Amino acid sequence: MSSHIGDRASLYISTSGDDLSDFNPSLGDDAISEFGAENPIHSLVEDVGLQLNYELIDELSISLGYFSGDAGNPEPGAGLFNGNQSAFVQLEFEPSDREASPQENHFLLGLTYIHTYNDSSLETETGSFRSQINLERPVVGNSYGVSASFAPNPRTVIGGWAGFTNATVIDLGDASVWNYALTLAFPDLGQEGNLLGIVIGQEPRLTGTSGFRIDDRRSDPDTSLHIEIFYRDRLSDYISVTPGLVWITAPNHDNSNPDILVFTVRTIFEF
Template identity: 40%
Template sequence: MSPTILAAILSVGVSAIATEVDSPQTQASIAVPANPDNETFAPLTPIAQIPDNSGDSSDKILEQINHYSNEPNALDQVTNVSQLRDVSPGDWAYEALRSLVERYGCIAGYPDGTYRGNRAMTRYEFAAGLNACLQQIERLIAGTNGVDGGDLETLQRLIQEFEAELATLGARVDNLEGRVAFLEDNQFSTTTKLSGEVIFGLAGVAAGEDVNGDDIDNVTIFGHRTRLELNTSFTGEDVLRTRLQAEGLGSLTEQTITPEGDLFFAGATDSDVVVDALLYDFPLGENTRVVLDANAGASDDFASTVNPFLDGDGGSGALSRFGTRHSIYYYLDGAGIGINHAFGDKLELSAGYLASEAADPGDDTGIFNGPYGALAQILFKPSDRLNIGLTYIHAYNRDTDTGSQLSNFRSFTEDAIGNAVPTSSNSYGVELSWQLSDRFALGGWVGYTQTTTLSTLGGQIDRGDLDIWNWAVSLAFPDLGKEGNVAGILVGMEPKVTDSSVNIPGIDTEDEDTSLHIEAFYQYQLTDNIAITPGIIWLTAPDHDNDNEDIVIGAIRTTFSF
């Protein structure tokens, strides 16, 4: 049915086409298409030709009404037909539109001053327009101008024709009013949304030797990571995020004595509640966002890690720290600032600076004198399915807590000679995520880091450089077996020192062999709020040393989100 017909009909006896639907976000228009043949239509014949949908279920009718009620273009009421710049006196329905505008004020136009008369109209839109114009006519009746009897007679016929749709629309309004009243009475806050995530983790080392060649005790651990997150918005476009966290699952590094294979969601065992994240994210113009991290910031707060199916921040995706995201991103941690700017849909630039001891006023600490990491990244997005990242990170006195002991050189020297050697590093990375189909995605990365020692520690070591490489290839299978499920396989090399000019008497500062990290997991979405993820991690030649027996780690992660 054409809205032009409607305009002509209502101009004869009903001028009841209101184009506004009470909605806090959008309004819908009943538009009038052009009639190139200048045909004349009987007032009510077209309505009689439309099939009766009164037998449809109320859910279907509500779905249709909801569809047109959420159109993206808001409309402005017009008081003169000349305000509609795409309507001219030569249009066949011009007089009908003029009558509706001037007599009853039941026509609205789009913000650009057009009426868009060539758009089709559904019965549901007609019902909504009729309902809105009924309210206008009620106001006219109550006023001094009144409405003539012919209009009222035609209006009565229209009310009977659309009785089912009008009744459904009224019921929906009543329902929405009831829901709004309930939310106002029971809402947590008018500006803040509360969400949470609880991880139950069961893990253990099934076989292997630690880096010292000793058998690893077969100890199974069970614990949790619990998060409560408060997201507050003051303008509707900004976010103040406060996250409380308690950890109760220890790191497997205590058994393996190497950061390789450690779980992302493992950490402290005391279950103390701490402010794990505190940041303010706000827009700066249309395409730029600024993130101020006050505590426990990370690179993914303002930059994409280009690994959507594996990087679930520990709650979903890969189980291990290495498998979750490219290791060089871990050089950033703490407080600072991040900026993200989008150049259209195809290019994105991110930059940020985070200091891990920013709040400490002691010597060699603070936001500029202590450990820090600075990131610059260009993200190319040729399509929605293909993302390519080029990343540069400069860091001072920072380790990744992945890979071999030597690749975390500052921590290594602290354990080996009792003093942590100060270091600076420059890292370069390429990341790829390519969703080849709805059920298959290819991902991976390669990274190079040059770490430079900045002190001899009183002659204990010779200054020099370490070349550190890492890479990974991942396969992801979204919706495998059920919508929301994800299966993943990752093969890679955790950070390895391939060349070193640093000399420490009695200690080899280069990893001679190559260890592979092989990880597989299957995330089963039990419900919308509960997911169970069993997985296995296999480390060949742990700590990049063929003298060590392979390590096999098993884990089951259950994630509750609300």
């Protein structure tokens, strides 16, 4: 639910925690994996809360939000302002007019900061087991993300992101988690409404700890790559079919694990 406040501000009430900008306008809704859609640090935001968007100038906007994972829980240590919670700030810089010249010389830059408290882990939903810092202890996270997208012409969009989380495990120590991705999109390839998308990146990886180990290690042993390709075929105004392939090398950031290949076909009906 949203409400406009004047010409430049809007207030959102969310029950899903998915209202952050993904800064991935060409692939976000079409990617076939959670990782391919947006920076995984965005998944750290909890479920229920408020978000205020304000347009500082035509090219620059800011978003502020507070979310709780236990808003409906009346137990001690839970509720809207206790228990699992997150707060974030996003800055979006968009110097070109997307509506006046769609996907041509269009540039978008996004910066994200997220502060989280979770009673047991990080919960980015993607990445290695160690990167979730699941030690059944409270974890305070400070996450930073930068994303960019540029369309040199209407048929090509280049983008990507990087994300870093410093996680403090209460009474144990700190941990560092990194992720990154490069994205390519080719709109209207074959016919208007079609899209070829490519994502190459590293899902969240534990790069170091101080004061503790996870599974007897201070970091993930190796580096895995997430390689994703999909093609949305717009069959009609109401139906699209998207075949796709995801290839994960060294799953769980461990070279001893065999690669994973996942083939999928998604059909969307819009009425």
